[in-house]
Amino acid sequence: MSSQSSNIYLVGPMGAGKTTVGRLLARELGKQFYDSDREIETRTGVDIPTIFEYEGEEGFRRRETEVLRDLVTLSDIVLATGGGIILREENRRLLQDHGFVVYLYCPVEKQLERTARDTHRPLLRTSNPKKRLAELLAVRAPLYESIADCTLNTGECASRQAVKKIIQAYRNS
Ligand SMILES: Nc1ncnc2c1ncn2[C@@H]1O[C@H](COP(=O)(O)OP(=O)(O)OP(=O)(O)O)[C@@H](O)[C@H]1O
Numbered sequence: 001m002s003s004q005s006s007n008i009y010l011v012g013p014m015g016a017g018k019t020t021v022g023r024l025l026a027r028e029l030g031k032q033f034y035d036s037d038r039e040i041e042t043r044t045g046v047d048i049p050t051i052f053e054y055e056g057e058e059g060f061r062r063r064e065t066e067v068l069r070d071l072v073t074l075s076d077i078v079l080a081t082g083g084g085i086i087l088r089e090e091n092r093r094l095l096q097d098h099g100f101v102v103y104l105y106c107p108v109e110k111q112l113e114r115t116a117r118d119t120h121r122p123l124l125r126t127s128n129p130k131k132r133l134a135e136l137l138a139v140r141a142p143l144y145e146s147i148a149d150c151t152l153n154t155g156e157c158a159s160r161q162a163v164k165k166i167i168q169a170y171r172n173s
């Protein structure tokens, strides 16, 4: 983490609770809340599945990095990131250099439960989303861990408890 950073960045897999916990955390700390997925949708005027459809995952990743470059110039924010933001080395460096990075995760079964009703995650549009989630996590877990200042299992606590734990870790950092 950059010294005395006023930013908190949430990373972790789909369904870990980055958006839900991030919004509550920002409110609790009086910080501005951003979500990189929503920022991409606002800028392009279309939803994420449409970007994947027309530009592929590579196009989405390019847009994700462009948005992140801008968001790290802001101070005093809580940022919920997309689950794959840690794939690019540049993104990992930007996150590490500009904020306190919190890695949220939960068991794959919980991820599956929490993402089941929402069809807006193109990578889960497969016949076996549980297998896909497990495969993604196997590749990504070391990347999340490599930049985390704090790690939290949201499978074991309600969002409000997660917020309390993050604030404690952030203040002790
Ligand atoms: N700690 C929690 N306990 C119970 N349910 C939760 C918790 N955190 C999130 N949820 C629920 O799980 C669902 C997915 O959460 P959320 O959208 O915040 O995940 P995310 O990490 O932002 O995923 P993505 O990477 O796809 O954006 C939401 O319906 C939310 O209400």
Ligand SMILES: O=C(O)C1=C[C@@H](O)[C@@H](O)[C@H](O)C1
Residues within 6 Å of the ligand: 013, 014, 037, 048, 081, 082, 083, 084, 085, 120, 121, 122, 123
């Ligand atoms: O895990 C991922 O790669 C993704 C997670 C979502 O937050 C979105 O960023 C998008 O659906 C891709």
Ligand SMILES: [Mg+2]
Residues within 6 Å of the ligand: 018, 019, 020, 035, 037, 080, 081, 082
């Ligand atoms: Mg989210």
